[in-house]
Amino acid sequence: MSFAAVSKEYNTAIRNAKRKLRVLIAENQCAPIFLQLAWQSAGFFDGISPKIDVPFEAPDSDDMKNAFRLLKPIKEKFPIISYADLCQLAGVVAVEITGGPEIPFRPGRKDLGLTDQEFVALAGVCAKVQQSQQIEEDDLEESPYFDRSYYKMLLDHGVGGSNQIDATLKVDPYRQWVEKYTSDNEAFVTNFEAAHLKLSEMKLQDA
Numbered sequence: 001m002s003f004a005a006v007s008k009e010y011n012t013a014i015r016n017a018k019r020k021l022r023v024l025i026a027e028n029q030c031a032p033i034f035l036q037l038a039w040q041s042a043g044f045f046d047g048i049s050p051k052i053d054v055p056f057e058a059p060d061s062d063d064m065k066n067a068f069r070l071l072k073p074i075k076e077k078f079p080i081i082s083y084a085d086l087c088q089l090a091g092v093v094a095v096e097i098t099g100g101p102e103i104p105f106r107p108g109r110k111d112l113g114l115t116d117q118e119f120v121a122l123a124g125v126c127a128k129v130q131q132s133q134q135i136e137e138d139d140l141e142e143s144p145y146f147d148r149s150y151y152k153m154l155l156d157h158g159v160g161g162s163n164q165i166d167a168t169l170k171v172d173p174y175r176q177w178v179e180k181y182t183s184d185n186e187a188f189v190t191n192f193e194a195a196h197l198k199l200s201e202m203k204l205q206d207a
Contacts, residue, residue: 006107013078014089014107020074021093030070031094037067038091041084084109118195120169120177121188124150127165151182 006014025031067090075086085107092103114122128150153159155178159166169178181188 010080010107013080014085014105017074017078017081017086018089018093018105020077021090022097024070024074025090025094025097028070030067031098033063033067033070034090034094036063037087038094040064041087081107082109082111084111112198114195114198115191116173117177117180117187117191118198120174121181121192122195123165123169124148124178124181124188125192148181148185148188151178154178155182 021034025034071086071090075081075083078086081089088109089105089107092105096102128147154166154169158170168174177191
């Protein structure tokens with residue numbers, strides 16, 4: 001896998017953050033959730049977008065919320081470090097703290113850069129997917145999740161069926177895109193396509 005070259009300042013921040021993580025994990029006994037965060041960030045939501053603490057209510061989101069809460073002071077102290085690097089660094093330190101090997105850490109991961117409109121398009125579909133999981137299988141064909149009904153429900157009733165996503169999208173700068181997507185299908189489809197393309201190409205490696 002290729003990694004972007006990082007500056008001397010970035011490497012210094014990584015070393016200092018690693019020391020802070022050792023203390024944090026030892027004091028809070030949080031190695032398990034940091035290991036889980038590292039594995040999920042590599043697979044489920046690789047390249048974290050910090051627009052919401054746990055993107056799209058990832059599985060075991062209570063643990064993930066707690067992991068992000070614990071990491072927040074370190075991220076604030078070392079803002080130069082990407083969330084993607086910080087999550088993996090926390091996992092590396094968690095392995096060491098629990099008696100595992102000292103795994104080499106290579107910095108250079110970048111956070112996923114969704115625009116506001118792409119984020120709202122993707123989040124709306126994710127919320128609708130979650131709703132579809134509550135629907136009986138026989139009714140799925142009559143209740144497709146790739147549509148704009150989530151946005152209308154959110155505006156009309158204040159809830160769309162996904163508490164974390166609802167709370168995020170009801171306020172600016174995201175609300176303006178919720179309002180636009182209720183009436184502009186072309187904008188919704190275009191921005192969803194762009195967001196999904198970014199997600200699908202995240203793991204492509206340089207030739």
